[in-house]
Structures are given as structure tokens and as C-alpha cells.
Amino acid sequence: MQGKTGYFVGKLIELVVTLFLVSLLVFIAFSIIPGDTARVMLGPDATEAQVNLLRQQLGLDKPLVVRYFTWLFGILTFNPGTSYAYNMSVGELIAQRLPVTLGMSVFAMLMVIAISYPLAVLSARKPGRLGDQICSVIGHVLFAIPPYVASLLMILLASSMFRLITVGTYVKPSDDFLAYVVCLLLPSFAVALPKIAMSFKFLRSSIIEQRASDYVRTSKSHGLSDLKILIRHVLPNSNVSSITIISIILSDILGGSLIVEQVFNLPGLGRLLLAAISRRDFPLLSGIVFYLAFITVLLYFLSDIAAAITDPRIRLK
Amino acid sequence: MTRHIHIVKVHHLTLSFPTRNDPNPKPVLDDVDFGIRDGEILGLIGNSGCGKTMTSLAIAGLLPENAEITSGSIKFAGKNLLEMSPRERRSMLGKDIGMIFQEPSTALDPLMVVGKQLEEVLTAHKENIQTKEERHKTITDMLELVGFTNAEEIMNRYPHQLSGGQRQRVLIAGAALLKPRLLICDEPTSSLDTVTTVSILQLLKELCHNLHITILFISHDLSVVRGFCDRVMVMRDGKIVDRDTASDILSNPRNAFTAELLTNARLDTRIMGFEPIKVDYTKDPVLTATDITAGYGRRLFERGKNKDEKADNKVLHDVSLKVYPNEIVGLIGGSGSGKTTLIRSLLGLLPHSGKVEIKSPRIGVIFQDPVSCLNPAHTIKWHMSEALEASGKANEIKGEGTYKERKAKALARITAVLEICGLGEEHLTRHPNELSGGQRQRVAIAMCLIQDPSLIIADEPFSSLDASSSAELLKLMTDINREQHTAFLIITHNIHIVRQIAPRVIVMSNGKICEEGTTSEVLTNPQSEATSKLLDAERQIHVILPVQN
Numbered sequence: 001m002q003g004k005t006g007y008f009v010g011k012l013i014e015l016v017v018t019l020f021l022v023s024l025l026v027f028i029a030f031s032i033i034p035g036d037t038a039r040v041m042l043g044p045d046a047t048e049a050q051v052n053l054l055r056q057q058l059g060l061d062k063p064l065v066v067r068y069f070t071w072l073f074g075i076l077t078f079n080p081g082t083s084y085a086y087n088m089s090v091g092e093l094i095a096q097r098l099p100v101t102l103g104m105s106v107f108a109m110l111m112v113i114a115i116s117y118p119l120a121v122l123s124a125r126k127p128g129r130l131g132d133q134i135c136s137v138i139g140h141v142l143f144a145i146p147p148y149v150a151s152l153l154m155i156l157l158a159s160s161m162f163r164l165i166t167v168g169t170y171v172k173p174s175d176d177f178l179a180y181v182v183c184l185l186l187p188s189f190a191v192a193l194p195k196i197a198m199s200f201k202f203l204r205s206s207i208i209e210q211r212a213s214d215y216v217r218t219s220k221s222h223g224l225s226d227l228k229i230l231i232r233h234v235l236p237n238s239n240v241s242s243i244t245i246i247s248i249i250l251s252d253i254l255g256g257s258l259i260v261e262q263v264f265n266l267p268g269l270g271r272l273l274l275a276a277i278s279r280r281d282f283p284l285l286s287g288i289v290f291y292l293a294f295i296t297v298l299l300y301f302l303s304d305i306a307a308a309i310t311d312p313r314i315r316l317k
Numbered sequence: 318m319t320r321h322i323h324i325v326k327v328h329h330l331t332l333s334f335p336t337r338n339d340p341n342p343k344p345v346l347d348d349v350d351f352g353i354r355d356g357e358i359l360g361l362i363g364n365s366g367c368g369k370t371m372t373s374l375a376i377a378g379l380l381p382e383n384a385e386i387t388s389g390s391i392k393f394a395g396k397n398l399l400e401m402s403p404r405e406r407r408s409m410l411g412k413d414i415g416m417i418f419q420e421p422s423t424a425l426d427p428l429m430v431v432g433k434q435l436e437e438v439l440t441a442h443k444e445n446i447q448t449k450e451e452r453h454k455t456i457t458d459m460l461e462l463v464g465f466t467n468a469e470e471i472m473n474r475y476p477h478q479l480s481g482g483q484r485q486r487v488l489i490a491g492a493a494l495l496k497p498r499l500l501i502c503d504e505p506t507s508s509l510d511t512v513t514t515v516s517i518l519q520l521l522k523e524l525c526h527n528l529h530i531t532i533l534f535i536s537h538d539l540s541v542v543r544g545f546c547d548r549v550m551v552m553r554d555g556k557i558v559d560r561d562t563a564s565d566i567l568s569n570p571r572n573a574f575t576a577e578l579l580t581n582a583r584l585d586t587r588i589m590g591f592e593p594i595k596v597d598y599t600k601d602p603v604l605t606a607t608d609i610t611a612g613y614g615r616r617l618f619e620r621g622k623n624k625d626e627k628a629d630n631k632v633l634h635d636v637s638l639k640v641y642p643n644e645i646v647g648l649i650g651g652s653g654s655g656k657t658t659l660i661r662s663l664l665g666l667l668p669h670s671g672k673v674e675i676k677s678p679r680i681g682v683i684f685q686d687p688v689s690c691l692n693p694a695h696t697i698k699w700h701m702s703e704a705l706e707a708s709g710k711a712n713e714i715k716g717e718g719t720y721k722e723r724k725a726k727a728l729a730r731i732t733a734v735l736e737i738c739g740l741g742e743e744h745l746t747r748h749p750n751e752l753s754g755g756q757r758q759r760v761a762i763a764m765c766l767i768q769d770p771s772l773i774i775a776d777e778p779f780s781s782l783d784a785s786s787s788a789e790l791l792k793l794m795t796d797i798n799r800e801q802h803t804a805f806l807i808i809t810h811n812i813h814i815v816r817q818i819a820p821r822v823i824v825m826s827n828g829k830i831c832e833e834g835t836t837s838e839v840l841t842n843p844q845s846e847a848t849s850k851l852l853d854a855e856r857q858i859h860v861i862l863p864v865q866n
Binding site for chain 1: 379407409410411414415416418424426427428437438441477491492
């Protein structure tokens with residue numbers, strides 16, 4: 001048991017250290033961007049005195065170390081400061097936009113799992129047969145379509161041609177949960193499509209590999225049915241490697257929905273990030289980047305833990 | 318059930334792998350016809366690729382999907398297996414026919430505790446209606462029967478927490494759990510060391526007698542088949558060429574091929590008259606290792622209960638050894654004695670304390686498993702060119718002349734080295750999967766040789782080869798030693814081989830060198846417990862398997 005808790009504690013320490021480094025990197029990156037925030041905010045006509053005053057108000061005149069710890073404290077207490085551009089608390093802004101991005105990611109991920117798993121299992125049953133080849137070709141096509149093209153196609157089909165839904169409206173989950181789900185379905189699907197292809201391709205080869213392994217032969221010689229072997233042996237073993245891929249896909253989705261949000265006119269974190277960059281809104285920008293990085297690092301941590309739970313060879317050395 | 322004299326009757330069985338391009342290929346099994354008598358141990362021997370495994374898979378109904386039985390029948394207790402539905406055949410597996418395989422390290426699901434995997438054998442068969450407690454009892458009883466004293470504990474272990482021998486016992490337990498009438502053993506001992514092999518063979522013999530299980534025993538190792546089996550059949554190119562009682566067939570072979578197999582099994586005849594080159598011990602050694610201590614470190618944050626445990630983590634303790642030019646040195650020891658760790662330290666693949674001095678800039682290494690050592694995507698020519706490049710010799714050869722000339726020079730060198738290793742030009746364009754195990758091991762040696770090493774370290778090079786291939790490889794190594802003046806450090810658990818070719822032997826045990834000296838002296842008058850143990854095990858194989866020579 002010593003090894004088991006040791007592993008988890010070790011991973012937890014790794015998580016904290018990584019997050020600290022992430023915060024340092026984010027802060028330094030935004031601090032060394034050339035240009036004077038106060039000058040940009042006030043415009044070219046402002047006098048030097050006005051700029052200095054604003055700089056003092058924003059705390060930009062303090063040493064870098066002091067500013068870092070003030071910022072870190074703010075981030076950790078979910079209060080990273082006030083956005084220059086929106087004149088609102090950054091925490092509040094992010095909290096408003098998070099349901100869009102998070103919802104899209106979760107839906108997209110569910111679609112990836114729900115579609116790629118069954119397809120991979122079916123495809124891997126008879127590799128090289130017609131069904132498998134069709135799946136593989138479709139997979140390649142999906143993989144090649146960029147999400148914005150898929151988005152535009154979907155808008156065209158669902159909205160203009162069949163008038164199923166109105167694109168460009170967003171309903172808050174607190175107002176009408178069902179409408180919230182519906183308005184996120186299409187964008188999530190657009191994000192999910194290439195990831196479905198990716199996950200399918202990976203799972204399929206992993207299942208084929210596991211099916212050829214010695215312990216499957218042993219199970220066959222024990223008289224187990226193919227279905228039992230698949231569920232009890234092949235899938236758990238291919239999951240060990242899939243967990244990592246799934247976590248990479250999920251973090252990819254989280255950061256990569258920016259264009260889709262733009263196309264579907266959804267008020268997500270991606271669009272907020274875009275606005276923050278163009279207006280040089282440091283508190284907002286660093287807040288978004290840090291929280292996104294935080295979620296990604298957390299995902300990797302969780303996937304490590306999940307892998308350790310599935311695979312005793314990692315857990316018990 | 319009525320007792321038949323023959324529990325299995327294979328009748329004129331022909332099997333092939335037809336493809337779209339070649340609908341009538343050469344059959345893998347050609348008119349195979351034999352019977353297995355109730356209660357006997359039947360040995361099936363032959364070189365790799367002769368169709369032994371296909372025969373057993375055909376009986377079990379586990380043939381690959383692309384295999385096609387073109388004619389013949391297989392009867393089990395009077396019923397024709399080939400007329401049964403897949404479902405019926407599956408229900409016979411585990412219940413009527415049990416199987417154990419060659420590689421125990423991968424034959425168990427790494428994610429599931431042993432007890433659960435054994436329980437699956439019981440739950441897979443509907444007619445076996447046992448409660449959870451009864452199943453538990455059946456499993457613990459069987460685990461005790463196969464020699465575990467701590468059955469309860471073993472049930473909760475994962476496969477990676479067991480040794481190779483323990484895993485093979487678990488697999489035997491799984492195969493014997495429902496007391497099948499036939500147990501097919503496909504090379505069950507070929508990846509185990511001598512001591513473990515003896516105990517597994519004894520166990521199988523007990524099962525045969527006590528549970529009245531008939532055994533079909535497939536092997537390429539004649540020393541194992543001898544005496545363990547009641548009758549022996551010899552296969553060659555998909556045909557059964559010889560069959561008789563074990564004692565007759567192995568002492569007075571009438572068939573020429575059987576005789577050849579036997580000759581190869583006695584490796585000494587192949588290298589008869591081999592006189593090792595006189596080694597000049599006053600010369601500087603090619604390899605000097607001083608006080609090597611090494612181990613496998615813990616991961617960060619992973620700590621033992623106390624500091625002493627950390628010390629136990631060391632696998633090697635202050636090992637020193639020397640290899641002189643032109644010398645062949647044998648390194649023997651049971652599994653877990655630290656042989657492989659020592660090699661990894663010598664090669665600098667493992668952090669260690671102590672000093673390793675290598676006189677020549679190049680030492681060659683060949684490993685146990687020639688399959689995974691070669692890149693399946695590339696040809697033999699590619700492998701050889703890469704080895705040539707890596708040695709830096711390519712530049713020397715390519716020094717001058719046009720690109721074409723330089724290329725031709727390199728190719729000439731490659732073919733020359735391959736020829737020394739008994740491979741022809743036709744092998745240049747082949748991929749590793751188009752070669753036999755013995756040929757792959759030759760490629761591995763050729764890759765060392767092209768670099769002009771003064772020392773080749775061979776880590777269990779014979780253990781994955783059949784007798785004929787081992788004999789040929791051994792001959793090649795002695796030839797290279799004589800003609801190229803290359804020193805060899807051969808790690809093996811086969812004392813017989815060491816006795817034949819290595820004038821000097823080093824014995825390892827528990828991470829230490831416990832004995833060292835001339836082979837004849839060490840092996841006739843062992844001073845350490847470890848050496849005696851190894852010699853005992855070697856003798857024991859011949860006790861349960863009496864040798865007639």
C-alpha cells in the first residue's frame with residue numbers, strides 16, 4: 001500500500017509544482033510583451049502625467065516580484081483583478097463565459113467517446129473488411145476537414161436549408177437548460193468531428209493490437225466467448241493507452257474552440273480571449289490563460305490517476 | 318462417457334493458408350495422421366516452423382481465421398470436431414481440452430488479478446454451476462495442487478508480481494481447473510531456466526497421473542522430451558516423418574531426419590574438435606570492470622519503509638571481471654542472479670558505480686530475442702548499412718571515389734560479412750519477418766561483426782532458438798572466434814554450452830560473482846552453493862528424463 005499512496009502523493013506534488021511554473025510563465029510572458037498598457041489605454045493624445053497617474057492606479061509602477069505575488073494571490077482567490085476593457089471583475093467575466101466553453105467541451109467529448117468507441121470496436125472485429133475500410137476512409141476525410149468548414153456546412157444545412165434551429169443565439173443554462181444544450185449541439189459537433197476521427201483511428205489499432213496478444217489466446221483456450229474477451233480483457237487493456245489520448249483530445253478541444261465560437265457567434269472564453277488580446281487587457285488575458293492552463297494540467301493529472309487505477313503495473317511497482 | 322483407446326484421432330489432416338494470389342499454396346500440414354492414447358504423454362518434436370503448433374491449434378479449434386482445412390478429420394472421444402459449430406467447439410475448450418503456451422510472461426491479462434482470471438474458466442462454462450464460495454475453493458485447491466503454498470495470496474496478485482515459473486504454474490492451474498481430458502502443452506518450458514523447467518515437468522507428470530490427464534507435449538528441446546514423454550512423433554515440413562516410443566526413437570533413430578535432430582541436440586558434435594585459441598593472459602584485457610554496483614532506482618517520491626530497503630534495491634554488488642583478447646568466457650547463473658543487469662551496466666545502459674574500461678572502441682552485443690531487435694520495417698541491407706555507418710567505418714570505406722564506387726565498396730563489405738555469418742546475397746533485400754529465428758540471430762551477429770569489434774557480448778543468444786539453429790549459431794561463434802580473433806562473453810543458463818566452448822567460466826548468484834575459473838575445474842569441483850545448484854538442476858533433468866547414450 002506504501003507504493004500506492006506514494007504514487008498519488010507524488011503525482012499531487014507534481015501537479016502543484018507544474019501549476020506554480022505555469023503561473024510564473026504566464027505572468028512573465030505577459031510582463032515582457034513590449035508596449036505600455038497605460039499609454040495604450042489612454043490613447044496617443046494623453047499627457048505623460050495622465051499616463052503616470054493611470055500607471056500608479058493600475059499598480060504598474062511597483063516592482064515585478066510584488067506585482068507577481070499580488071497577481072498570484074488574486075488568481076488563487078478567484079479574484080485576478082478588474083478587466084481594463086470591460087471594467088468588470090475578471091472572475092465574473094470568466095464565470096459568465098465558462099458555461100459556453102466548458103459545455104461545448106463536455107458535449108464534444110461525449111460525442112467523441114459515444115461515436116468513436118463503438119465504431120472502433122466494430123471496425124476492429126474484422127480488420128481489412130469492407131466495413132472497416134469505409135470507416136477508415138470516412139475517418140480520414142473527417143480528420144482533414146477543419147472545424148470552421150464543418151461549422152459553416154452545418155450552419156448551412158441545419159439553419160438555412162432545413163430551418164431546424166436559429167444559429168447565433170445563446171441561451172444561458174440557468175434560463176432554459178434544454179435550449180442551452182440545443183444551441184451548443186452543432187458547435188460541439190463541429191469541434192468533435194476531427195477528434196472523433198483521431199480517437200477512432202487510435203482505438204481501432206489499439207484494439208487490434210490487444211486482440212492479437214497472448215492473454216487473449218489464453219482466454220480463448222479457457223473457453224471464453226469473444227464478447228466476454230472483448231469486454232473483460234481487450235477493452236480495459238486498450239483503455240490504458242487511450243486514457244492519455246482522450247486527455248490530450250480534451251485539452252485540445254478546450255483551447256481549440258475559438259474559431260467555432262466565432263462562427264457560431266457564441267459568447268465563450270475564446271472570444272473573450274480574442275477581445276482581451278486586441279485590447280491589451282492584461283488582468284483578463286492572464287486570468288483566462290491561467291485558468292485554461294490550470295484545467296489542462298488538472299486533466300493530465302486526472303488522466304495519470306485514471307491510468308494508475310486501471311493499470312496495476314503503474315500503481316504497484 | 319465411453320472410454321476410447323484413442324482420445325484424439327487426427328485422420329489425414331491437410332491444412333493450408335490460401336490467399337487471393339495463391340489459392341493452392343504448399344500445405345502447412347500435409348496428410349497428418351496420428352492418434353493420442355488415453356492417459357499417455359505424447360511428444361511432438363521438430364524444428365521451428367514445421368507445423369507442430371498448427372497441429373495443436375487445429376485440435377483445439379484455435380486456428381487463425383485465414384487457415385483452411387482442405388481434407389481430413391479430427392475426432393475427440395469419437396466425435397468429429399470439424400463438424401461441430403464454433404459454439405460447441407468453444408464450450409469444449411477449458412472443459413475437455415486445456416492448453417498452455419510458450420511465453421508465460423504475456424499469457425496472463427496484466428490488468429486482472431490471477432484469481433479472477435482463473436474464475437473466468439469456471440464461469441465461462443454454463444454447465445458448471447458453482448456458488449462463489451465453491452469456485453473459490455476449486456481455485457485454491459487447484460493452486461495448491463500446482464505447488465503454491467499460499468494460494469489465497471496468489472489469487473490476489475497481479476501477473477507482474479509473479480515470477481516466470483509461478484506464472485506458468487498459474488496457467489497450468491487454469492488449464493487443468495476443469496480437469497480436461499487432454500492438455501496441450503506448446504513449448505511450456507522453453508522460456509524458463511533449468512531449475513524451473515524441472516519443477517514444471519514434474520508437475521505436469523503428476524497431473525497426468527493423479528488427474529488422469531492426457532498430454533500432447535510440443536517441444537523443440539529433445540533433452541526435455543526424452544523420458545518425459547511415453548511416445549514421440551517427429552515432424553518435418555508439415556509431415557510426420559517418424560514415430561515410436563520415446564526411448565526407442567531417441568536412442569536408435571531409424572529415420573535420417575530424427576538422427577539429424579539428435580545430432581544437433583548434442584551440440585558438441587557440431588563443434589567437435591574445437592580447440593579454443595590460446596589466450597595470452599599477459600596481454601591487456603579487452604574489458605575490465607571493477608567494483609560494479611548497480612540497481613534499479615526508485616521513482617521520485619516513492620520511498621521504502623526504511624533506509625535499509627533502499628540498499629536492497631541494488632542488484633549488483635561490487636562485481637569485477639576481465640575478458641582477455643580472443644577469449645571465450647561463459648557467464649552462468651540462475652534467473653535473477655544479476656547477469657542481465659551486469660551486461661546493461663557494462664554497456665553503459667544503466668547507471669552504476671565502479672569502473673568499466675573497454676580497450677577497443679567497439680564492442681558488439683547480441684540479445685536473447687532476435688525478433689524485437691531488428692526493425693521490421695527495413696531490409697537486412699538497411700540494418701547492415703546502419704551498423705556500418707554507426708561504426709564510423711563507412712567513412713573509411715567511402716573515403717574516395719564517386720558516390721557509386723563508395724556505395725559498391727560498402728555493399729561489398731556488407732556481403733562479405735554476411736557471408737561469414739552464413740547468409741547469402743539473396744538475404745540482403747529481405748525483411749526480418751522473412752527470416753527464421755536462427756537467421757535473424759545471424760543478422761544480429763553480422764551487425765556486430767561489420768563494426769570489427771574486439772569483443773561480442775551475447776546475452777542468452779540460444780534460448781529462443783531450436784536445437785539445429787543453436788548448433789549452427791554456436792559453430793558460427795566459434796568460427797568467428799578462431800578466424801576474426803573476437804573475444805566472446807556468453808551469458809547463458811545452459812551449462813552444457815558453456816562446457817563445450819568456454820574455457821573460462823564465471824558464476825553469478827545474488828548479484829555477486831561467487832565463483833570463477835577454468836570451466837573444467839569449476840564444473841567438476843564446484844566450490845560455491847550456487848554452482849552446485851545449477852549443476853544439480855542440469856543433472857535432474859536427466860534423472861526424470863533418463864539419458865541413454
